[in-house]
Amino acid sequence: xxxxxxxxxxxxxxxxxxxxxxxxxxxxxxxxxxxxxxxxxxxxxxxxxxxxxxxxxxxxxxxxxxxxxxxxxxxxxxxxxxxxxxxxxxxxxxxxxxxxxxxxxxxxxxxxxxxxxxxxxxxxxxxxxxxxxxxxxxxxxxxxxxxxxxxxxxxxxxxxxxxxxxxxxxxxxxxxxxxxxxxxxxxxxxxxxxxxxxxxxxxxxxxxxxxxxxxxxxxxxxxxxxxxxxxxxxxxxxxxxxxxxxxxxxxxxxxxxxxxxxxxxxxxxxxxxxxxxxxxxxxxxxxxxxxxxxxxxxxxxxxxx
Numbered sequence: 001x002x003x004x005x006x007x008x009x010x011x012x013x014x015x016x017x018x019x020x021x022x023x024x025x026x027x028x029x030x031x032x033x034x035x036x037x038x039x040x041x042x043x044x045x046x047x048x049x050x051x052x053x054x055x056x057x058x059x060x061x062x063x064x065x066x067x068x069x070x071x072x073x074x075x076x077x078x079x080x081x082x083x084x085x086x087x088x089x090x091x092x093x094x095x096x097x098x099x100x101x102x103x104x105x106x107x108x109x110x111x112x113x114x115x116x117x118x119x120x121x122x123x124x125x126x127x128x129x130x131x132x133x134x135x136x137x138x139x140x141x142x143x144x145x146x147x148x149x150x151x152x153x154x155x156x157x158x159x160x161x162x163x164x165x166x167x168x169x170x171x172x173x174x175x176x177x178x179x180x181x182x183x184x185x186x187x188x189x190x191x192x193x194x195x196x197x198x199x200x201x202x203x204x205x206x207x208x209x210x211x212x213x214x215x216x217x218x219x220x221x222x223x224x225x226x227x228x229x230x231x232x233x234x235x236x237x238x239x240x241x242x243x244x245x246x247x248x249x250x251x252x253x254x255x256x257x258x259x260x261x262x263x264x265x266x267x268x269x270x271x272x273x274x275x276x277x278x279x280x281x282x283x284x285x286x287x288x289x290x291x292x293x294x295x296x297x298x299x300x301x302x303x304x305x
Contacts (some may be wrong), residue, residue, distance in 0.1 A: 103146060193216075
């Protein structure tokens with residue numbers, strides 16, 4: 001096909017997609033069914049991991065729960081069974097260790113079956129300035145927040161590709177789209193997680209595996225205790241997200257097969273401003289909203305100042 005025809009085809013496709021986007025503003029997006037799907041959630045022992053498990057369970061999915069916290073994970077399994085779900089399988093897994101991920105993944109395949117929806121939710125935050133962060137903690141942040149996503153996808157993607165059916169979900173962060181003070185290792189790990197899934201999604205499309213969907217979720221702070229102590233200047237205008245709301249929005253994004261979700265919309269607006277404005281102007285706005293100082297009061301989950 002010559003250049004003129006290719007260009008014309010691209011213009012037609014763009015016009016079609018623009019019209020489709022406008023129509024979807026008024027027409028509810030159809031949600032897919034996950035009944036019978038095997039959904040694996042890492043970091044399911046607490047927080048939004050637990051809440052997502054409860055929501056997917058109510059939709060008829062089989063749940064596979066992964067967490068390093070055995071007691072918390074078993075509590076999630078108990079809650080699911082208490083709510084009427086009998087298709088629940090909990091596994092203790094340290095997602096900072098590649099060989100353990102592969103070992104437990106093989107166990108899941110043998111005991112449960114092929115995972116069709118993989119939700120990489122496990123994450124940690126050091127909360128220290130770069131030069132105050134021990135090498136071991138920086139490495140662990142990368143292992144849990146980034147590398148675990150890669151190893152779980154390597155473990156479960158082959159079966160999805162063979163069936164041309166599946167969904168890969170990464171719970172990243174707004175910190176995976178903009179760098180900030182006090183979160184250098186966290187931002188690095190989340191930027192990498194965002195880039196990984198975006199690239200993998202493009203690869204699936206290029207290979208014709210259009211039945212495999214990807215969803216990257218970039219939320220603002222969620223009040224699960226992970227960022228306990230942080231006090232953004234504009235907290236009254238942009239309060240921490242409530243876990244229930246965040247979990248509901250994430251599950252809905254999976255059901256709608258949305259590719260990238262930024263929660264809330266106000267954060268999306270600020271990120272667009274960052275891309276459009278000169279760097280110095282972005283710094284001025286960042287200082288005004290306290291974006292570079294909110295980690296100064298960080299405590300973290302289960303810790304005391």
